[in-house]
Amino acid sequence: MPSADAYRLTATEAAAAIGSGRLSPVDLVESCLDRALARDPDVRAWQYLAADEALMEARLRQAGTAAGPFHAIPFGAKDIIDVAGLPTGYGTPIYHGHVSHRTAACVALLQEAGAVCLGKTVTTELAHFHPGKTRNPHRMSHTPGGSSSGSAAAVASGAVPIALGTQTTGSVLRPAAYCGVFGFKPSFGDVSRSGVMECVSAFDTVGWFTRCVADLERVRRGLLRLPVAAPDTVDVTALRCGVLRGPDWERADATTQDRVLGAAAALASAGATVEDVDPPTGFAELPVHHRTIAGFEFARAITWERTQRASVISPKLLEGRCGDGLRISYEDYAAAHEALLSARAAHADLIAGYDVLITPVAPGPAPEGLAATGDPVFNTAWTALHVPAVSIPAFQDAAGMPIGLQLVGAFRRDGRLLAAAQCIARELGVERVDPVG
Amino acid sequence: MPSADAYRLTATEAAAAIGSGRLSPVDLVESCLDRALARDPDVRAWQYLAADEALMEARLRQAGTAAGPFHAIPFGAKDIIDVAGLPTGYGTPIYHGHVSHRTAACVALLQEAGAVCLGKTVTTELAHFHPGKTRNPHRMSHTPGGSSSGSAAAVASGAVPIALGTQTTGSVLRPAAYCGVFGFKPSFGDVSRSGVMECVSAFDTVGWFTRCVADLERVRRGLLRLPVAAPDTVDVTALRCGVLRGPDWERADATTQDRVLGAAAALASAGATVEDVDPPTGFAELPVHHRTIAGFEFARAITWERTQRASVISPKLLEGRCGDGLRISYEDYAAAHEALLSARAAHADLIAGYDVLITPVAPGPAPEGLAATGDPVFNTAWTALHVPAVSIPAFQDAAGMPIGLQLVGAFRRDGRLLAAAQCIARELGVERVDPVG
Numbered sequence: 001m002p003s004a005d006a007y008r009l010t011a012t013e014a015a016a017a018i019g020s021g022r023l024s025p026v027d028l029v030e031s032c033l034d035r036a037l038a039r040d041p042d043v044r045a046w047q048y049l050a051a052d053e054a055l056m057e058a059r060l061r062q063a064g065t066a067a068g069p070f071h072a073i074p075f076g077a078k079d080i081i082d083v084a085g086l087p088t089g090y091g092t093p094i095y096h097g098h099v100s101h102r103t104a105a106c107v108a109l110l111q112e113a114g115a116v117c118l119g120k121t122v123t124t125e126l127a128h129f130h131p132g133k134t135r136n137p138h139r140m141s142h143t144p145g146g147s148s149s150g151s152a153a154a155v156a157s158g159a160v161p162i163a164l165g166t167q168t169t170g171s172v173l174r175p176a177a178y179c180g181v182f183g184f185k186p187s188f189g190d191v192s193r194s195g196v197m198e199c200v201s202a203f204d205t206v207g208w209f210t211r212c213v214a215d216l217e218r219v220r221r222g223l224l225r226l227p228v229a230a231p232d233t234v235d236v237t238a239l240r241c242g243v244l245r246g247p248d249w250e251r252a253d254a255t256t257q258d259r260v261l262g263a264a265a266a267l268a269s270a271g272a273t274v275e276d277v278d279p280p281t282g283f284a285e286l287p288v289h290h291r292t293i294a295g296f297e298f299a300r301a302i303t304w305e306r307t308q309r310a311s312v313i314s315p316k317l318l319e320g321r322c323g324d325g326l327r328i329s330y331e332d333y334a335a336a337h338e339a340l341l342s343a344r345a346a347h348a349d350l351i352a353g354y355d356v357l358i359t360p361v362a363p364g365p366a367p368e369g370l371a372a373t374g375d376p377v378f379n380t381a382w383t384a385l386h387v388p389a390v391s392i393p394a395f396q397d398a399a400g401m402p403i404g405l406q407l408v409g410a411f412r413r414d415g416r417l418l419a420a421a422q423c424i425a426r427e428l429g430v431e432r433v434d435p436v437g
Numbered sequence: 438m439p440s441a442d443a444y445r446l447t448a449t450e451a452a453a454a455i456g457s458g459r460l461s462p463v464d465l466v467e468s469c470l471d472r473a474l475a476r477d478p479d480v481r482a483w484q485y486l487a488a489d490e491a492l493m494e495a496r497l498r499q500a501g502t503a504a505g506p507f508h509a510i511p512f513g514a515k516d517i518i519d520v521a522g523l524p525t526g527y528g529t530p531i532y533h534g535h536v537s538h539r540t541a542a543c544v545a546l547l548q549e550a551g552a553v554c555l556g557k558t559v560t561t562e563l564a565h566f567h568p569g570k571t572r573n574p575h576r577m578s579h580t581p582g583g584s585s586s587g588s589a590a591a592v593a594s595g596a597v598p599i600a601l602g603t604q605t606t607g608s609v610l611r612p613a614a615y616c617g618v619f620g621f622k623p624s625f626g627d628v629s630r631s632g633v634m635e636c637v638s639a640f641d642t643v644g645w646f647t648r649c650v651a652d653l654e655r656v657r658r659g660l661l662r663l664p665v666a667a668p669d670t671v672d673v674t675a676l677r678c679g680v681l682r683g684p685d686w687e688r689a690d691a692t693t694q695d696r697v698l699g700a701a702a703a704l705a706s707a708g709a710t711v712e713d714v715d716p717p718t719g720f721a722e723l724p725v726h727h728r729t730i731a732g733f734e735f736a737r738a739i740t741w742e743r744t745q746r747a748s749v750i751s752p753k754l755l756e757g758r759c760g761d762g763l764r765i766s767y768e769d770y771a772a773a774h775e776a777l778l779s780a781r782a783a784h785a786d787l788i789a790g791y792d793v794l795i796t797p798v799a800p801g802p803a804p805e806g807l808a809a810t811g812d813p814v815f816n817t818a819w820t821a822l823h824v825p826a827v828s829i830p831a832f833q834d835a836a837g838m839p840i841g842l843q844l845v846g847a848f849r850r851d852g853r854l855l856a857a858a859q860c861i862a863r864e865l866g867v868e869r870v871d872p873v874g
Contacts, residue, residue, distance in 0.1 A: 084741065098538050105635075108740035189774070193638060194738035198542075198631035225737055226767055300662055301631035303545035304521065330663055334849040337626070412771040 003027035007035040010212040010432055011073045011161040011219070018071055025072030029058035029116055032074040036118065036159035039437060042140055044133040045154035047079040048087050050119040057116040068114030069218070069228035076154045076163035077107050078147075079120040080127050080197035081206075090197055091123040091132055091147075094309045104195025106164055106206045106223055113222045118160050121150030124373060126302065127166060127199050128321060130314040131373050137436045138180060138401055142366040145175030146373030148207070152179040155209040158435025162219055163209045168199045168294065170362075170379025172207030176391040177404025178366035178374060180433060181209050182425075184216045187412045188386035191223045200297045202337070203290070203383050212432035213425040216390065217418040232419040234355070236270045236427050239420060242277035242354040244408075247284040248377050253364035256403055259395040260360050263405055263428055267358075270427050277357065279381075280346035282339060286381040289336035289343075291324075293384075296333040299325025340384055344411065347385050351410040355420040361391045361406035365399075378406060388414040390421045394428045440464035444472040445872055447649040448510045448598040448656070455508055462509030466495035466553055469511040473555065473596035476874060479577055481570040482591035484516040485524050487556040494553040505551030506655070506665035513591045513600035514544050515584075516557040517564050517634035518643075527634055528560040528569055528584075531746045541632025543601055543643045543660055550659045555597050558587030561810060563739065564603060564636050565758060567751040568810050574873045575617060575838055579803040582612030583810030585644070589616040592646040595872025599656055600646045605636045605731065607799075607816025609644030613828040614841025615803035615811060617870060618646050621653045624849045625823035628660045637734045639774070640727070640820050649869035650862040653827065654855040669856040671792070673707045673864050676857060679714035679791040681845075684721040685814050690801035696832040696840055697797050700865055704795075707864050714794065716818075717783035719776060723818040726773035726780075728761075730821075733770040736762025777821055781848065784822050788847040792857040798828045798843035802836075815843060825851040827858045831865045 001008070006028045009017060017023035033051050040046055054074065061072040077083055080090050082100035089095050107117060122132035124147040134149040136142040137157040144153040148165025152175035155163045165172045167185045176183020185207040193204055208219045217231040243264045249257065268274040299306070299322040305313060306322050313322075351357065360378045367374055382389045388409045395403035407424065409417025425431045438445070443465045446454060454460035470488050477483055491511065498509040514520055517527050519537035526532050544554060559569035561584040571586040573579040574594040581590040585602025589612030592600045602609045604622045613620020622644040630641055645656045654668040680701045686694065705711040736743070736759040742750060743759050750759075788794065797815045804811055819826045825846045832840040844861060846854025862868045 084745075095538070101532070101535050103741040103745075105738045105740045108744060109737060112740055112744050189639060192635065192734065192738040192740075194635035195741070198629065201630060202626060224767055225740075225763065297629065300546060301542050301629040303542045303549055303629075303662075304540040304632075307545060307549050308521075308540075326662065330661055337849065412774065 004031055006031035007158045008435055009161060011070070011210065011215045012212060014073055014161060015069065015071065025058045025061040028072055029054050029074055032118060032160055039157045039159060042135065043137050043153050043157045044135055045121055045150040045157060045159060046119055047089055047122045047150060048120040050086055050117060053085065054116050054118045061114060061116065068112065070110055070113040070115035070222055073115045073162065074118045074160045075110055075115050076118050076121040076151055076160045078151050078165045079123045080166060081107060081164060082195040083107050083117055083120065086120060088120065091125045091127065093312045094305055102195060105192035106196065109223050109225055121154050121163055123147050124149060125314055125317060127168065127171060127197065128317050129373065130317060131370055135370060136178060136366045142368050143178065143370055143373050145178035145366060147171040148175050149373065151209050152176055152181060155181045155211060156436055161211055162215060165207050165209060166196060167205050167207045167383060168203045169383055170376025173361050173379050173389055173391040173406060174374055174376055176209055177361040177402065180393040180402030180436065181211055182213055182216055182393060183207060183209050183391040185383070185389050186220060186414050187388045190414065198301050200294045202293050202297060213392065213422045216421065217415065220414060220418065231422045232415065234419045234423040236267065236272050236423055239267065239272040239423055240354045241267055241272055241274045242357045243274060244277050244279055244357045244359045246279045246359060251363050251377055252360045255397050256360050256364050259403055260358065260405060263394060264358055267424065267427055277350065280343060280350045282343040282346060283381055285339065286343060286384045289339050290380050290384040292328055292332055292336040295321060295325030296328045298322065344385050347387060348411065356417060357408040359406045359408060361404040365397045365401035365403050382408050387411050388417050390417065392421060392425050392430060393433050394430050441468055443468035444595045446598060447869055448507070448647065448652045449649060451510055451598060452506065452508065462498040463495045465509055466491050466511055469555060469597055476594045476596060479572065480574050480590050480594045481572055482558055482587040482594060482596060483556055484526055484559045484587060485557040487523055487554060490522065491553050491555045498551060498553065505549065507547055507550040507552035507659055510552045510599065511555045511597045512547055512552050513555050513558040513588055513597045515588050515602045516560045517603060518544060518601060519632040520544050520554055520557065523557060525557065528562045528564065530749045531742055539632060542629035543633065546660050546662055558591050558600055560584050561586060562751055562754060564605065564608060564634065565754050566810065567754060568807055572807060573615060573803050579805050580615065580807055580810050582615035582803060584608040585612050586810065589613055589618060589646050592618045592648060593873050598648055599652060602644050602646060603633060604642050604644045604820060605640045606727070606820055607813025610798050610816050610826055610828040610843060611811055611813055613646055614798040614839065617830040617839030617873065618648055619650055619653055619830060620644060620646050620828040621657070622826050623657060623851050624825045627851065635738050637731045639730050639734060650829065650859045653858065654852065657851060657855065668859045669852065671856045671860040673704065673709050673860055676704065676709040676860055677791045678704055678709055678711045679794045680711060681714050681716055681794045681796045683716045683796060688800050688814055689797045692834050693797050693801050693840055697795065697842060700831060700842055701795055704861065704864055714787065717780060717787045719780040719783060720818055722776065723780060723821045726776050727817050727821040729765055729769055729773040732758060732762030733765045735759065781822055784824060785848065793854060794845040796843050796845060798841040802834045802838035802840050819845055824848050825854050827854060829858060829862050829867060830870050831867050
């Protein structure tokens with residue numbers, strides 16, 4: 001592969017190429033920067049492309065001797081995540097011109113392992129509903145999803161093999177599905193949120209996007225500062241899958257339903273144990289509890305902006321989310337938390353019998369239009385449960401738009417979930433995807 | 438009372454005086470500023486006293502018509518909490534000259550209710566062990582405790598009736614006890630940490646210091662943005678108290694043991710139900726699990742500082758806390774969390790039979806010397822359990838140094854705990870304290 005095409009590599013592939021001397025740090029970073037510059041007039045994934053800073057980092061990596069597991073691997077960071085010396089805009093004019101004075105833990109951990117930050121990716125307004133400028137790399141008239149819109153689109157379009165996002169409702173898994181890349185939301189609490197804007201402390205989780213399933217585990221280990229290793233190998237005949245349609249199954253379109261059930265059938269044919277499962281007790285009420293807690297916490301977390309900068313906050317966020325949140329009583333807030341504790345225990349009981357639950361990740365492919373970012377209906381409950389979840393870009397609709405498959409695991413058994421995800425991706429023939437466009 | 442002495446008022450008293458027109462916002466803020474300036478050469482509670490900003494705020498309050506429940510009430514904020522336009526130093530030279538661009542939720546919520554921020558109070562290094570410059574207002578050769586050293590000392594010395602701190606181990610309750618003021622750590626998760634430095638996401642909790650027990654509930658309601666009201670009234674004859682000596686009882690000095698048991702006897706004499714209780718299952722191991730989780734998380738949260746500014750981090754923090762934290766395996770980290778879940782359920786079962794648990798808050802009065810901030814041995818377990826805890830300045834030793842009494846409640850029943858605390862404080866004759874010195 002000519003080094004100009006190095007942007008096409010996954011992180012695992014790029015690390016191998018650099019490790020063997022076939023690729024230089026500067027060539028990799030330059031290839032990604034060139035790709036970002038070439039695609040961004042259309043895709044608009046980047047809020048701030050730190051070209052000079054990234055090239056300087058690449059040269060330092062090239063000149064240095066130490067080589068961590070992410071040596072010179074480029075990545076992007078959602079623009080609610082601080083990077084020292086770079087602007088952080090949080091998707092709102094409130095912070096126009098603000099430059100971060102320190103670097104968030106998730107970024108610094110990848111940098112400590114050798115990675116190079118290519119810049120800040122577009123977020124929706126304060127990581128909520130109001131879209132940013134990003135378009136879906138598969139079709140420019142369609143949403144990339146949100147709120148981690150730019151991170152998903154940057155990885156899908158080949159600007160970076162890795163991008164960091166955050167999920168409070170469905171802000172990693174939905175854009176991953178819409179943009180046709182791999183997405184992962186780890187167990188709540190595992191990855192430090194230091195330097196990441198607080199929306200809803202009870203749910204906010206750093207997640208990430210990649211173009212191969214192996215990279216999901218690589219990034220997880222990097223962010224936990226564990227030795228990087230390939231995911232455990234799981235044989236498909238040992239795999240126990242629960243197919244969970246759940247209370248919102250009818251909100252998935254016919255193609256999505258068909259693809260999810262088709263994948264389950266394919267896994268069964270390959271020798272996996274595949275069973276239909278009912279959702280855990282209390283599952284249908286989880287979105288209500290999520291909304292109660294998220295509204296209560298966000299309206300308070302954002303007090304300074306709400307009181308000092310109200311005129312530049314979108315009405316839906318100010319009057320909807322915040323207004324609703326301020327009307328929630330403490331008793332209702334506490335009761336919602338209490339209900340989640342029970343639901344998490346019920347999920348733990350259910351998942352004990354399976355390696356993964358298989359379920360839709362979105363109602364369908366990315367909707368047309370850029371005025372909204374799609375529906376998190378298939379994400380909210382899992383986020384509320386704090387459990388790890390993967391989106392695999394397993395399918396397409398008739399028009400070629402990506403459709404994802406969601407795999408859900410047991411709390412703090414993320415490694416086991418990703419091992420199962422690798423097995424399933426292999427069986428479905430989607431262990432990696434190429435940059436689109 | 439002459440308005441120059443207004444600094445002696447609690448927040449509840451000051452609000453009443455302002456509400457009735459006996460005291461003006463400017464006079465109150467000026468009185469507190471004068472007191473802060475007079476005492477700070479000795480006490481050294483303030484990292485940054487925002488005199489001009491506070492006076493301007495007071496004049497705006499005085500000119501305005503709206504009057505929230507904290508109308509013109511001065512408060513201080515620990516210097517790991519952002520206030521827009523003021524420097525935030527985090528107790529380390531790393532951030533010398535850094536000015537915050539937005540205001541933390543906890544500060545903004547008090548401001549929204551009318552309060553006036555008098556400035557930033559001294560913290561230990563990155564809210565850990567290495568002391569700041571603050572001295573104990575009761576005796577300058579003694580530690581004020583840490584890490585919320587300045588907040589405790591500012592309230593004790595009369596510079597402000599309210600100060601915000603944070604507790605990850607024992608950083609609110611211990612300094613409250615050492616400085617002879619009321620301290621409260623609410624249930625984990627209730628108060629937004631937006632704009633507060635992340636140390637250990639699993640435990641970090643915003644707490645506060647006051648000079649009367651009623652103010653604890655007033656601030657709690659302000660920070661949850663609930664209507665401010667007096668605590669519920671509890672009659673002592675209806676009060677159910679468990680006296681918990683626990684596995685570390687012998688680490689409390691004889692005076693502390695005597696005072697705690699004496700308080701329990703006094704409550705029993707007054708008609709309360711008072712019983713000795715054994716700690717919940719797993720209690721003795723909680724400090725080990727706390728250390729595992731805190732080390733794991735802090736070493737990662739602080740990655741940028743650890744990798745980019747190591748030369749100005751104290752060895753105990755860098756090689757101790759961080760070094761230890763980086764050696765903890767993910768499996769041990771996850772197991773510690775799992776153990777805490779069980780212990781929290783055990784605590785819930787135990788506390789269901791009581792309004793409060795009564796237990797020491799520190800091994801004794803503030804130790805002599807300024808090179809260390811004392812021992813959190815009586816705080817760690819409760820922090821790990823996520824439950825609310827109060828320190829009441831109920832006692833003194835023979836030399837007149839304050840000794841606190843700790844009251845522990847049920848998770849997310851903070852209002853009930855504070856109502857019980859008010860009853861107990863009244864019975865012990867310490868519903869309020871005067872500024873010292």
